[in-house]
Amino acid sequence: xxxxxxxxxxxxxxxxxxxxxxxxxxxxxxxxxxxxxxxxxxxxxxxxxxxxxxxxxxxxxxxxxxxxxxxxxxxxxxxxxxxxxxxxxxxxxxxxxxxxxxxxxxxxxxxxxxxxxxxxxxxxxxxxxxxxxxxxxxxxxxxxxxxxxxxxxxxxxxxxxxxxxxxxxxxxxxxxxxxxxxxxxxxxxxxxxxxxxxxxxxxxxxxxxxxxxxxxxxxxxxxxxxxxxxxxxxxxxxxxxxxxxxxxxxxxxxxxxxxxxxxxxxxx
Numbered sequence: 220x221x222x223x224x225x226x227x228x229x230x231x232x233x234x235x236x237x238x239x240x241x242x243x244x245x246x247x248x249x250x251x252x253x254x255x256x257x258x259x260x261x262x263x264x265x266x267x268x269x270x271x272x273x274x275x276x277x278x279x280x281x282x283x284x285x286x287x288x289x290x291x292x293x294x295x296x297x298x299x300x301x302x303x304x305x306x307x308x309x310x311x312x313x314x315x316x317x318x319x320x321x322x323x324x325x326x327x328x329x330x331x332x333x334x335x336x337x338x339x340x341x342x343x344x345x346x347x348x349x350x351x352x353x354x355x356x357x358x359x360x361x362x363x364x365x366x367x368x369x370x371x372x373x374x375x376x377x378x379x380x381x382x383x384x385x386x387x388x389x390x391x392x393x394x395x396x397x398x399x400x401x402x403x404x405x406x407x408x409x410x411x412x413x414x415x416x417x418x419x420x421x422x423x424x425x426x427x428x429x430x431x432x433x434x435x436x437x438x439x440x441x442x443x444x445x446x447x448x449x450x451x452x453x454x455x456x457x458x459x460x461x462x463x464x465x466x467x468x469x470x471x472x473x474x475x476x477x478x479x480x481x482x483x484x485x486x487x
Contacts, residue, residue, distance in 0.1 A: 220354055220391065220424070222272065223310025223330035229424040231461040233454075233477050236312065237262075237270035237470045238430065241295045242279050258299050259306060266309055269474030272331070274466055275300055275324075276314035280335055280401075289319040296320065297327040304328035312356070318343035325351050333426075335360050335401070337379035338386065345386025355388060356426050359398035359419075366402050368410060372418045380420065394463060395419045396426045400433055408434035412453060415460060424463035429453050431468060451476050459484060 220227045227234060241258055262273055277295035278287050287295075292315065300311055304327070313324035316336035321329075321344060330353060337357035338345045348355045357379045361371050376395065383393055397417040399408050411418050412434075417425055429435065435449035436442065447469055454465050454473050458480040467473045 220394075222354055225271075225310055227271070227463065229463055233458040233462055233481070234271035234464050235269055235470055235474050235477065236272045236274050236426070236464045236466040237265035237268075238466060238468050239265075239273050239275050239299075240279070241275065241277055241299055255299060255302060259302060262303055262307060262309075265470045266307060268471035270309065270470045272310045272312055272464070273303060274312040274314050274333055275303075275329070277320070278315070280314075289317045292317060292320045293323045297323045300324055300327040300329055316340040316344065318347045321347050321351075325353065329353070331355065334358065335396075335398070337375070338382040339379070345382055345388060348383075349387035352392075354392040354394060355383070356394045356396050357383065358396035358401070358426075360401045361398075363402070366404075366407060368403075368407055369418050372397070372411075373420075376420050390423075393423055394426050395423045396428060399427065399429045405434050405437040408432075409438070412456070417462075426464040426466060427453070427457050427462055428466035430466060447472060455480050 220229050239258060239262060265273065275296050277292040296313060303311055310330040311328060312331040312333045313321060313329040314333045315321055315324065316334050318341045321332050332348050332353055332355040334344060334355060335358045337360060359372055359375050361375050363371060397411050397419055399411060419425060430450050431443050431446045435446040439449050450467065451472060454476050457465055458477045465473055
């Protein structure tokens with residue numbers, strides 16, 4: 220899969236997606252990087268630590284988040300995406316479920332669309348992605364107040380893939396995300412993580428986002444600031460399975476775990 224001019228293998232290699240939240244209210248780093256200088260400095264640090272792609276988000280998706288308008292989200296992300304593209308040679312993902320934001324992010328230089336609503340929130344999102352020819356991430360994010368596994372995952376992803384096909388998005392441009400933490404209980408999140416395919420349809424590369432999430436805090440009884448070891452355990456398992464991306468805040472530590480895991484696997 221080509222992302223930002225770089226060839227990403229879709230199996231047996233795990234890449235690090237570094238998180239850049241240019242928001243005031245993200246659950247673990249809100250407000251830290253929502254100025255241009257702070258954001259660019261953080262991107263540079265993540266690249267030095269081994270990030271393969273940067274995921275830029277302009278609206279928090281934490282539980283109880285405050286929604287922002289498409290225009291405000293565009294103002295948060297478009298300038299910083301352009302600045303990153305000008306200064307660094309690294310692919311950029313835009314984390315949004317709004318077609319207007321995706322369109323402007325693409326103009327600014329985004330190379331991948333990461334939609335936490337899997338094209339279900341905005342009727343125009345599929346068309347924007349298809350016309351761009353860029354890869355996209357479709358994440359499980361059920362609107363049901365009670366998630367039932369695996370039935371809910373199966374039906375939701377079936378719908379997501381149909382929306383993508385109907386919009387004209389090529390199968391080879393689709394990455395799936397099980398949506399750890401989105402409307403699911405701790406037990407359900409652990410069930411998904413325990414499944415070799417993360418309860419996703421086979422034949423698609425996978426992105427896994429668990430960084431600092433509540434499933435780790437609840438399992439280990441730890442606050443957000445102390446969940447790194449839990450993240451690394453999940454990353455090691457994901458790397459052993461050869462998933463495509465882990466989306467993380469702590470790039471250096473996750474990069475080292477992946478490198479060690481892949482070295483062991485290559486000599487097994």
